[in-house]
Amino acid sequence: MPPGTRHIFTQQPELPPSVLKFIVRRLILLVPILFGLSLFMVVFLHLLPGDPCGAILGEHSTAENLARCQHGLGLDKPLYQQYFEYMSGVFHGDFGVSATNKVSVATSFLTRFPATIELAVSAMIIAIGVGIPLGVAAAKRQYSLFDNFATVASLIGISIPIFFLGLLLQYVFGVWLHWLPTAGRYDLGAYSYDGAGTNFLLWESLVIDHDPAKFADVVRHLILPALALGTIPLAVVARITRSAVIEVLSEDYVRTARAKGLTSRRVDSRHVLRNAMLPIVTVIGLQTGLLLGGAVLTEQIFSWGGVGNWLFQAAVDKDFVVIQSGALILATIFVVVNLLVDISYAYLNPRIRYS
Amino acid sequence: MRTKLASLLAIAALAAAACGGNTTTPAPTQAGGATSAPTGAPTAVPTSAIKAGGTWVFGSASDPTTLDAILMQDGESIRIAQQIYETLVKLQPGSASTLVPGLAKSWEATPDGLTYTFHLQTGVKFSDGTAFNADAAVANVLRWKNLPDALQGDDYYDITVFGGYGDKSLIKSATKVDDATFTMVLTTPKADFLTAMTLAPFSIQSPTALAAHNADKGSKDTTNDYWQKAPTGTGPFMFAGDFVPGDHYTIVKNPNYWDTANAAHLDKVIFKPIADSAQRLTALKSGTVDTIDFVDANQLNDIKSDTTLQLITRSPLDIGRLNINQTVKPFDDINVRKAVSYAIDRKAIIDTFFPNGAGQAADSDLLPSMPAYEPNATVTGFDLQKAKDALAASSCKAPCSIDFSYPDSVSRPYMVDPKGEFEAIRTMLEAAGFKVNPQHKPWKGGYLNDEANGKYGLAFIGWIYDYADPADGPGIFYSTSLAKCGSLTPTTPHNCEAAEDNPAVAAGMAKAIAEPDTAKRTQAWKDVMKLINADVADVPLVWAGSSLGLTAKIHGFVPSPTQTEYYNSVWKD
Numbered sequence: 020m021p022p023g024t025r026h027i028f029t030q031q032p033e034l035p036p037s038v039l040k041f042i043v044r045r046l047i048l049l050v051p052i053l054f055g056l057s058l059f060m061v062v063f064l065h066l067l068p069g070d071p072c073g074a075i076l077g078e079h080s081t082a083e084n085l086a087r088c089q090h091g092l093g094l095d096k097p098l099y100q101q102y103f104e105y106m107s108g109v110f111h112g113d114f115g116v117s118a119t120n121k122v123s124v125a126t127s128f129l130t131r132f133p134a135t136i137e138l139a140v141s142a143m144i145i146a147i148g149v150g151i152p153l154g155v156a157a158a159k160r161q162y163s164l165f166d167n168f169a170t171v172a173s174l175i176g177i178s179i180p181i182f183f184l185g186l187l188l189q190y191v192f193g194v195w196l197h198w199l200p201t202a203g204r205y206d207l208g209a210y211s212y213d214g215a216g217t218n219f220l221l222w223e224s225l226v227i228d229h230d231p232a233k234f235a236d237v238v239r240h241l242i243l244p245a246l247a248l249g250t251i252p253l254a255v256v257a258r259i260t261r262s263a264v265i266e267v268l269s270e271d272y273v274r275t276a277r278a279k280g281l282t283s284r285r286v287d288s289r290h291v292l293r294n295a296m297l298p299i300v301t302v303i304g305l306q307t308g309l310l311l312g313g314a315v316l317t318e319q320i321f322s323w324g325g326v327g328n329w330l331f332q333a334a335v336d337k338d339f340v341v342i343q344s345g346a347l348i349l350a351t352i353f354v355v356v357n358l359l360v361d362i363s364y365a366y367l368n369p370r371i372r373y374s
Numbered sequence: 375m376r377t378k379l380a381s382l383l384a385i386a387a388l389a390a391a392a393c394g395g396n397t398t399t400p401a402p403t404q405a406g407g408a409t410s411a412p413t414g415a416p417t418a419v420p421t422s423a424i425k426a427g428g429t430w431v432f433g434s435a436s437d438p439t440t441l442d443a444i445l446m447q448d449g450e451s452i453r454i455a456q457q458i459y460e461t462l463v464k465l466q467p468g469s470a471s472t473l474v475p476g477l478a479k480s481w482e483a484t485p486d487g488l489t490y491t492f493h494l495q496t497g498v499k500f501s502d503g504t505a506f507n508a509d510a511a512v513a514n515v516l517r518w519k520n521l522p523d524a525l526q527g528d529d530y531y532d533i534t535v536f537g538g539y540g541d542k543s544l545i546k547s548a549t550k551v552d553d554a555t556f557t558m559v560l561t562t563p564k565a566d567f568l569t570a571m572t573l574a575p576f577s578i579q580s581p582t583a584l585a586a587h588n589a590d591k592g593s594k595d596t597t598n599d600y601w602q603k604a605p606t607g608t609g610p611f612m613f614a615g616d617f618v619p620g621d622h623y624t625i626v627k628n629p630n631y632w633d634t635a636n637a638a639h640l641d642k643v644i645f646k647p648i649a650d651s652a653q654r655l656t657a658l659k660s661g662t663v664d665t666i667d668f669v670d671a672n673q674l675n676d677i678k679s680d681t682t683l684q685l686i687t688r689s690p691l692d693i694g695r696l697n698i699n700q701t702v703k704p705f706d707d708i709n710v711r712k713a714v715s716y717a718i719d720r721k722a723i724i725d726t727f728f729p730n731g732a733g734q735a736a737d738s739d740l741l742p743s744m745p746a747y748e749p750n751a752t753v754t755g756f757d758l759q760k761a762k763d764a765l766a767a768s769s770c771k772a773p774c775s776i777d778f779s780y781p782d783s784v785s786r787p788y789m790v791d792p793k794g795e796f797e798a799i800r801t802m803l804e805a806a807g808f809k810v811n812p813q814h815k816p817w818k819g820g821y822l823n824d825e826a827n828g829k830y831g832l833a834f835i836g837w838i839y840d841y842a843d844p845a846d847g848p849g850i851f852y853s854t855s856l857a858k859c860g861s862l863t864p865t866t867p868h869n870c871e872a873a874e875d876n877p878a879v880a881a882g883m884a885k886a887i888a889e890p891d892t893a894k895r896t897q898a899w900k901d902v903m904k905l906i907n908a909d910v911a912d913v914p915l916v917w918a919g920s921s922l923g924l925t926a927k928i929h930g931f932v933p934s935p936t937q938t939e940y941y942n943s944v945w946k947d
Contacts, residue, residue, distance in 0.1 A: 068823075070823070079530055085822075134621070190656070193659075194659045201656050201660040202653065203662060211616060320653060
């Protein structure tokens with residue numbers, strides 16, 4: 020190991036003492052963020068025309084029925100009172116009940132979040148698994164035919180609308196070739212998940228049911244939505260990786276490492292990529308946070324029973340409580356994911372100081 | 375041929391009912407009109423050809439929103455409830471009006487139409503193993519009457535049919551006579567009572583399961599998990615304990631179903647929610663689901679041309695219409711209303727927006743299959759010259775400025791493309807001398823609220839009948855008279871959708887709704903419809919049927935105009 024680079028990259032990093040303070044401060048900051056968000060959501064939603072009663076009653080919306088429904092949901096109370104009652108519940112861990120199906124928001128969220136996690140993680144595995152090698156390879160062959168191809172492909176990947184890609188994938192692989200299913204998470208006619216009830220189907224099929232065929236079925240259902248969802252992050256990761264790697268490749272310590280006779284693979288993995296990881300991890304963190312917040316379009320197109328689909332329907336139905344609470348929960352998740360990314364910087368580059 | 379046969383049956387049943395004296399004849403009873411035959415409906419299949427077992431994956435539009443029957447009001451909840459629950463009186467499969475025994479094997483009413491005695495099926499058990507008997511039936515009826523405070527407001531059908539709770543309910547009492555008999559006494563006669571009792575919200579549920587799962591607690595009480603964990607009825611299917619919101623809802627064959635001759639063929643039915651109609655079609659074509667409902671008009675040919683698929687279109691039992699609020703000027707002038715109605719070429723609307731037989735031009739809020747149907751003798755159809763003449767005779771001279779409203783973000787069977795239809799009608803109205811001011815809002819984003827509160831003069835709206843009776847339609851559109859709406863120039867939002875300004879309509883409807891004799895009731899409704907037509911109280915546009923797409927391996931599905939469809943007859947290759 021060349022001693023000149025060892026002190027930076029192979030030394031086991033220690034968590035700086037300021038990190039704990041940093042975490043606490045960020046978590047405290049979450050309180051005003053969520054408070055502001057809740058206030059904004061309540062005001063914003065009530066400024067929009069319509070309410071859940073129109074969605075519930077449909078053609079049955081007569082003036083009397085609407086008034087009865089609005090009274091039942093407490094929508095006839097002053098806005099400040101509705102907000103106070105809602106926030107009072109939130110502080111007691113009660114995120115409210117859906118106006119549409121009367122199921123608690125917490126229950127609905129916990130039921131659907133595993134579906135979103137499976138989809139988001141699968142999409143990110145595709146994005147990272149393909150995006151980073153693609154970016155590295157393009158950077159190492161800068162301005163080559165491959166680099167140009169990768170650049171154009173990334174541009175298309177970023178530009179292509181998810182709904183278009185999703186529909187295209189459905190048509191080609193579902194309707195035309197009949198290779199892959201176009202909706203849902205598993206073959207409802209062939210399998211059932213009666214056991215653990217975690218709704219993590221990859222886990223349940225493989226670890227609990229020990230059924231490879233069942234696992235393969237879940238994977239088959241994941242392929243198209245994960246591809247559709249993973250395309251944009253893949254393109255973003257590939258582009259960021261390319262530019263970060265190009266920058267690092269021109270650094271003196273890389274040239275030194277090569278001059279000392281290290282193999283190209285070792286230089287890439289231990290010196291180039293690791294130093295280029297900071298912006299890549301930032302992008303991966305942001306994209307993961309976004310995807311965990313629910314991939315509305317993808318979940319809609321593939322009838323995926325996740326958080327995005329749930330919140331979309333709530334928005335269509337003007338289900339105020341679900342939208343408000345869903346936004347609070349997702350904002351919390353987004354902030355926490357970003358916090359984890361920030362903390363990871365300490366491991367990737369101990370020179371970073373938290374203040 | 376089928377229509378003629380149905381009409382003859384209807385006439386025979388009506389005659390029998392008219393001559394029936396003091397007793398409402400036990401099933402089958404024709405409570406209303408005949409039903410025109412659906413297209414693609416199954417033909418009789420030899421019993422030996424029917425295959426038992428299998429799983430049917432049904433692409434529905436959404437999850438159920440509740441399965442506590444009395445609280446249901448959406449179609450997807452009712453779709454499931456019709457398989458796991460049963461009502462005392464049922465509609466004959468495929469019919470919108472013919473009553474057949476359900477959990478009551480027969481019934482009779484007193485001549486005053488106030489007391490109904492139900493004779494119940496015996497040996498019936500709920501899927502939780504408890505007995506269905508008069509005690510269970512009475513407990514359910516009394517729950518409708520005395521719905522707990524925490525649930526009140528969620529029970530659209532309860533409040534619509536029975537009008538209130540406790541002393542304000544139309545139900546005066548429900549009393550057990552013996553284990554297999556009970557009586558219901560109404561406070562006032564209600565001619566469509568038995569037909570209303572076929573509605574899925576009036577299904578009989580297990581009192582034991584309701585109590586065990588705290589169904590009477592409010593929605594915020596988390597101990598109330600009845601509909602999600604244990605909806606319990608007597609139907610040919612039962613809840614499988616497998617409900618993943620947003621993903622699927624599963625019911626399985628009830629192995630102990632009491633009516634063995636009508637037991638389910640399938641082992642399992644899984645409802646997969648797919649909100650978007652295009653995605654539903656993709657799921658059908660890719661084989662992800664076996665059946666989809668609410669096929670768009672522009673998808674009909676796609677399914678028809680695919681040999682692996684089949685299309686079933688329900689007979690229409692809805693009405694797409696332009697509502698007119700007579701308190702909004704210039705629609706207080708009947709000549710303006712006439713001019714609007716004459717100016718609209720319904721056939722052009724049908725040809726453009728309801729191709730492939732998806733709709734028919736309407737001239738009444740009632741359908742020709744309903745006995746009280748009365749063709750419009752006042753405005754006989756599209757006539758541009760008459761439209762211009764009527765406008766010239768009105769108080770609003772050309773260019774007569776009118777507000778015309780349509781909803782965004784919605785497609786209904788009777789209103790597939792509101793903006794497109796609006797633009798087409800706008801052109802027609804402007805040709806007749808109107809100046810149209812467009813108004814639009816999202817369907818669920820204020821449009822329904824504004825329309826219901828009478829804020830629109832001329833507005834797109836529609837209605838899907840729950841059963842083939844004018845009380846469930848015109849009886850609701852015109853239920854709030856001008857007298858209750860205040861002056862012609864209201865300064866505050868008023869509870870008027872149509873504000874029909876004719877006391878004779880209100881009086882006629884009250885008489886029709888209370889008339890127990892079928893023939894007299896039909897005549898009373900005909901009289902009401904004549905008045906409504908003469909007043910040009912609205913502009914009927916289209917009667918549209920909804921369609922299902924099925925893979926060729928699904929058999930035995932019997933479509934119903936009211937979507938009262940029982941899946942026990944369905945089987946799969």
